Amino acid sequence: MPPLSAHMPQANFVEKQPINDEEQARLAGIRYDRGTDTRDATLANERATRFSRAQRLHLVIVAFILLILGLDYCNSNPDLFSAITSFSFADLLPESSTSVTTWPWDKPACRPPSINLFAAHPPRPNLDPIVKASNDLDKFLSQSVSKNGVDSLAVAVVTPAGPIFLKGYGVLRANETSSEPGDSEDPENPDPPAPEVDGDTIYRLASISKMFTVLETLVLRERGVLNWDDPVDKYLPDFSPPSYGWAEYLDGTQSREAKPRITLRQLASHLSGIGRDLPQADYGEWPVDDPVAHMPDLNQTELDRTYETIIKATSKYPLITAPYNYPVYSNTGFELLGLANVAANLAAAKDASKEPQTHKELLKRDIFDPLKLKSSFFRLPASEELRAHIAVPQQDADWADKSLNDTSDAAGGQYSSLSDLAVVMRSFLSLNERDGVIPTRVVREWLSPMHVWGGEGAHQVGAPWEILTLGGATAYAKGGNLPGYHSEFAIVPELSVGFILLSTGYQVDTTRILSEIGKHFVSAFDKVHEAEVRKKFVGKWESGEDVAEVEMDKGILYLKKMVVRNVDVLLSVQRYLGDVAAVKSVGSENKEMRVNKRDGPYRVMLWPTGRQGEFRLAFGRPALNSQKDLGCFPYWVSIDPPVLSRGAPYDLVYWKSGVLQYPSAGVSFSRQR
Numbered sequence: 014m015p016p017l018s019a020h021m022p023q024a025n026f027v028e029k030q031p032i033n034d035e036e037q038a039r040l041a042g043i044r045y046d047r048g049t050d051t052r053d054a055t056l057a058n059e060r061a062t063r064f065s066r067a068q069r070l071h072l073v074i075v076a077f078i079l080l081i082l083g084l085d086y087c088n089s090n091p092d093l094f095s096a097i098t099s100f101s102f103a104d105l106l107p108e109s110s111t112s113v114t115t116w117p118w119d120k121p122a123c124r125p126p127s128i129n130l131f132a133a134h135p136p137r138p139n140l141d142p143i144v145k146a147s148n149d150l151d152k153f154l155s156q157s158v159s160k161n162g163v164d165s166l167a168v169a170v171v172t173p174a175g176p177i178f179l180k181g182y183g184v185l186r187a188n189e190t191s192s193e194p195g196d197s198e199d200p201e202n203p204d205p206p207a208p209e210v211d212g213d214t215i216y217r218l219a220s221i222s223k224m225f226t227v228l229e230t231l232v233l234r235e236r237g238v239l240n241w242d243d244p245v246d247k248y249l250p251d252f253s254p255p256s257y258g259w260a261e262y263l264d265g266t267q268s269r270e271a272k273p274r275i276t277l278r279q280l281a282s283h284l285s286g287i288g289r290d291l292p293q294a295d296y297g298e299w300p301v302d303d304p305v306a307h308m309p310d311l312n313q314t315e316l317d318r319t320y321e322t323i324i325k326a327t328s329k330y331p332l333i334t335a336p337y338n339y340p341v342y343s344n345t346g347f348e349l350l351g352l353a354n355v356a357a358n359l360a361a362a363k364d365a366s367k368e369p370q371t372h373k374e375l376l377k378r379d380i381f382d383p384l385k386l387k388s389s390f391f392r393l394p395a396s397e398e399l400r401a402h403i404a405v406p407q408q409d410a411d412w413a414d415k416s417l418n419d420t421s422d423a424a425g426g427q428y429s430s431l432s433d434l435a436v437v438m439r440s441f442l443s444l445n446e447r448d449g450v451i452p453t454r455v456v457r458e459w460l461s462p463m464h465v466w467g468g469e470g471a472h473q474v475g476a477p478w479e480i481l482t483l484g485g486a487t488a489y490a491k492g493g494n495l496p497g498y499h500s501e502f503a504i505v506p507e508l509s510v511g512f513i514l515l516s517t518g519y520q521v522d523t524t525r526i527l528s529e530i531g532k533h534f535v536s537a538f539d540k541v542h543e544a545e546v547r548k549k550f551v552g553k554w555e556s557g558e559d560v561a562e563v564e565m566d567k568g569i570l571y572l573k574k575m576v577v578r579n580v581d582v583l584l585s586v587q588r589y590l591g592d593v594a595a596v597k598s599v600g601s602e603n604k605e606m607r608v609n610k611r612d613g614p615y616r617v618m619l620w621p622t623g624r625q626g627e628f629r630l631a632f633g634r635p636a637l638n639s640q641k642d643l644g645c646f647p648y649w650v651s652i653d654p655p656v657l658s659r660g661a662p663y664d665l666v667y668w669k670s671g672v673l674q675y676p677s678a679g680v681s682f683s684r685q686r
Contacts, residue, residue, distance in 0.1 A: 122643070128546055132509045138177035150534070158183040163518040179435065187517060212435070217412065219494050226372070238357050243357075245275050254273050255268070280350040286341060287349070291326035292322050293330075318418070354372065372391075389430070407518070430515075459476065483503060484536055498516070499523045554685065558579075569618060572630060587632065620652065632651060658677040
């Protein structure tokens with residue numbers, strides 16, 4: 014059977030276009046994986062934040078200059094001068110602001126968790142904002158694939174109900190000479206049109222394979238086969254990383270420190286301290302004037318890696334840093350995780366001979382088959398139908414045929430299609446346990462950071478997530494790169510939507526494309542979601558003389574007012590918390606003590622609990638709420654008071670069948686018509 018790359022034209026591509034960093038790495042034989050880099054989207058957010066602050070500072074400076082210039086006039090007008098000198102910046106703030114540090118154009122110091130109606134009720138694809146987002150994205154992708162260096166793109170936007178956008182662009186087999194009907198030299202026998210890229214087109218996933226490796230670990234954990242914090246040597250007894258550092262290693266001395274304890278969790282989150290690719294290739298003499306010319310073929314080194322060579326290298330070379338110190342992207346760590354998964358499963362089996370013996374066999378049993386994935390595998394299939402759907406890049410076409418080995422598969426060996434990945438994405442987003450291979454509670458656990466880098470706009474790392482911001486929302490992403498193949502898989506939990514991008518080409522900016530997908534669809538989802546939240550919750554609610562008012566501001570739901578049996582509930586609680594002026598007993602006399610500058614109740618954020626329509630009133634801590642540096646701290650430490658009334662806490666409200674319930678007071682409010 015001929016290889017998929019057999020039709021690659023004989024041409025020199027090196028001088029075709031100016032090369033970027035990724036192309037330079039390719040020419041040098043380096044396995045370039047942009048998934049290890051700090052994302053451009055994160056950097057862009059930091060720049061935007063700095064720019065916004067510069068604007069605010071500029072505004073303050075201009076206001077100050079105008080104030081100085083007007084002093085002469087003010088001195089001749091005593092009433093105006095008196096008004097200006099008694100001016101307070103707090104006078105400019107809305108009633109809801111709790112501090113002069115909270116400007117009206119700022120984001121709130123604390124933004125509550127997402128209400129996320131879409132988890133149970135995904136938006137329809139025919140809604141106007143989503144139709145517009147689809148059309149705008151389609152135009153952008155069509156333009157992107159026409160650019161030099163981009164052979165094909167396959168993109169999906171997925172909700173718990175399935176894909177609402179799924180489309181392919183470009184050329185399926187870019188290494189072949191494509192033609193349109195009529196281009197043939199023989200008019201009577203025109204060449205057929207080039208095969209189209211669609212949802213069934215198969216791509217190499219590269220490092221998105223790591224996401225599946227962690228998913229397998231979680232599947233086995235739920236079956237009781239292993240634990241997240243088991244040491245690696247429990248399943249791979251030969252694994253014995255040294256405790257010495259590089260100075261000791263190069264001096265030939267030994268460390269007296271205990272051997273590092275490295276766990277499966279650390280492997281999954283790049284927190285083990287193990288180097289990126291072990292064993293490393295020997296470069297020879299260093300430094301040299303032309304590093305690229307002397308670079309060994311590191312991709313071939315990856316292909317040649319075995320269990321024995323990895324164990325030998327990890328036992329010999331020092332860790333880059335101590336476990337749990339900070340993430341170090343490690344393909345070797347994921348190779349070990351895949352091997353540990355297989356070993357743990359064999360150890361737990363009654364008859365190991367009947368169990369999967371390799372990573373690819375284990376994933377087929379536990380993930381591919383249960384989810385009915387039709388185009389996911391690690392070795393080129395014999396099926397001509399499947400082979401006909403494999404995307405081949407113009408350059409590096411031989412990578413369509415190259416297979417990693419049983420050791421390296423867990424780090425980057427998987428193939429899959431857009432349609433298959435949409436099924437996987439839906440299984441993560443769906444609340445229906447039957448749609449996935451792990452429970453929804455485990456998905457929630459999985460979608461969380463394991464390490465937060467310091468600094469403003471801090472980048473976060475999960476297992477194996479590269480956590481970034483898309484369209485203002487937090488996304489749990491995994492990218493992958495092999496020569497000619499580039500991919501992204503990103504989940505936005507707060508809106509229950511996911512984005513998938515698969516591509517071929519030598520110059521595909523997947524970060525920019527993913528950012529564009531997020532820009533269009535996160536904005537559209539936000540608009541639809543806010544409209545649905547307003548429809549369900551916002552308004553005036555009544556029960557006889559009792560009343561409650563709910564409003565929405567900048568995407569946050571607030572309880573503005575609640576009066577029950579002539580008692581102002583918000584005022585009562587805020588007096589109890591010491592946030593509103595109140596009469597207190599001092600000695601034998603009753604004296605009015607102003608414990609705060611507030612003269613009345615203020616609106617309270619409604620914090621969703623994750624159950625549909627259920628909220629807690631987020632009163633926070635009066636002395637801390639206004640301190641922006643504390644963020645949500647005053648609120649999450651204060652939820653759930655230590656007292657009940659009628660069997661319910663006083664900070665609980667929920668909607669049931671369209672009726673607002675306040676159970677601690679025994680009141681049900683209906684919306685005012």
